[in-house]
Amino acid sequence: MSAGGHHAVVTTPPTPGGGGGPGGPKERYFDRIDPNDPEYLRERNMSPDLRQDFNMMEQKKRVTQILQSPAFKDELEGLIEEQKKKGNNPTGLLALRQIADFFMSSSVAGFSTSPLSLGMVTPINDMYGVESTTLVKGEKQTRCKLASLYRLVDLFSWAHFASSYITVRVSKEQDHILIIPRGLSFAEASASNLVKLNIIGDVIDQGSTNLRVDPSGFSPHAAIYSIRPDARCCVHVHTPATAAVSSMKCGILPISQEALILGDIAYYNYQGSLDDQEERLALQKALGPSAKVLVLRNHGVVALGETIEEAFHYIYNAQYACEIQVNAVSCAGSVDNLIVLDAEKYKSRTHAVADAGSVNMGSPHKWKVGELEFESLMRMLDNLGYRTGYAYRHPIVREKPRHKSDVEIPATVTAFMLEEEEGAARLPFKFLQQRQAREKTRWLNSPNSYMKVNVAAGGLTLYINTPGPWSVLIYREG
Secondary structure, eight states: OOTTSOOOOOOSOOOTTOSSOSSSOOOOTGGGOOTTOHHHHHHHHSOHHHHHHHHHHHHHHHHHHHHTSHHHHHHHHHHHHHHHHHOSOHHHHHHHHHHHHHHSOSEETTEEOOGGGTTTOOOSOOOOSSOOTTOOTTHHHHHHHHHHHHHHHHHTTOOOSSSOOEEEEEETTTTEEEEOOTTOOGGGOOSSSOEEEOTTSOEEEOTTSOOOOOHHHHHHHHHHHHHOTTOOEEEEEOOHHHHHHHTSTTOSOSOSHHHHHTOSEEEEOOOSOOOSHHHHHHHHHHHTTTOSEEEETTTEEEEEESSHHHHHHHHHHHHHHHHHHHHHHHHHSSGGGSOOOOTTTTHHHHHHHHGGGGSOTTSSSOOOTTHHHHHHHHHHHHHTTOOOOOOOSSOSSOOOOOOOOTTTSOOSSOOOOOOOOTTOOOOHHHHHHHHHHHHHHHHHHSOOOEEEEEETGGGEEEEEEOSSSOOEEEEEOO
16 A cells, blocks of 8 residues: 555455455455556556566665665664774675675666676775785786786686686786785686785785685796796686697697787697696796797697787687687588698788787877777776776777867958758859858958059050959059
8 A cells, every 4th residue: 555545456466364354255366456446457558668667666766765764874884883893804894895886886887787797796996095015116007907807807708717817927026926816716806806926926915815826826827927028917718619729739720810810829738737847947948939829738728918908919819719710620520621821921911910909099109919909898897887997098088179269260351151051952052152252252351462554555554453352543644
């Protein structure tokens, strides 16, 4: 029943006991509905989509009332005060962050989030307040980028629970490396929970969790960073496609544009860990000084990059090339039936495709490989409410052109212009009128320049003003 005493339409069946009393007849569901009730007729004729929208509006109204109630506010303030008394408790901080995310708007920049991520997206840039003293210059931005890359790998369904990691070298001088701790999924990666290690695996900064780092997953990255000073980011995935191609004797074949973009590809017979020094040296020797893609036999693929964006560029194309090759082998039935391209012949074209991101694109900064695509993906995450903290270099919103005022360009001649309706057909005589108006304006604004013409008969001298307003001065000698 509503507050005004109006009997609402009952849409739920009666209780098993009935409403007619112990000895009375059992009341049926349809006996409680008046077919002539206007409310019943309105709801019956309402479309299902519209009825669902009304239900959602009622639910949102109810949630709003709960959030605005004084009791809920008092309970929330009590929870915050209790967490302040307990100190820096990671569990309590996580609960407060979840409450903050609940209050976060479900729509960012006009893009609505999915029902699963409504109020449940853990922000990537969660380093609030005073930063830690162990952070070096640019480390916060690097942490946000690396956590965003973990989220992208999870969204692309490339994540794997065992020994699949992404690392970045945050300081070349001290060889400090960031990695996600063991026990967190890629969907939980954030800037604060990344662990900072040195090249030998000692923890420099634990982050916001008490979880440890997997030594077997970190060892290939440490071996690569120690031999390749140009590499700043390593992405290791072993998806079904990359694992399948890594088990083929032929490796990644140049049968697609994505495979040609990868350039020189290195191969190594990976045994599961690099605890032995000889295995580390063998991996470093197989990698070489310039390869950006390393195939670990029967395991997966590792992509390197001078930046996080470049590493993602190579791992994306490697994954795509492996998917194409697996599908091609499945359709052709054998690797021998595939058409293999000449990599040297198409090298110039593929380098042009790989360096396509380095064009100016209307920005004063020069783009490096993969930066333009990575920025578009960061914009996608921000639109979904991930709050990446990414510093954009190329805004997508074009500034409106500023019209010049009359003060900047003063009018020299005021002319009457015919008004014509917007969108109307422009007839030929209107073109003629406009042309005459332009000629008149040019004629009036031209400077006075007289041309002397001597007339033999009568001893006259004419001074003709040209090309300005036609005026003739007649001068007779004597």
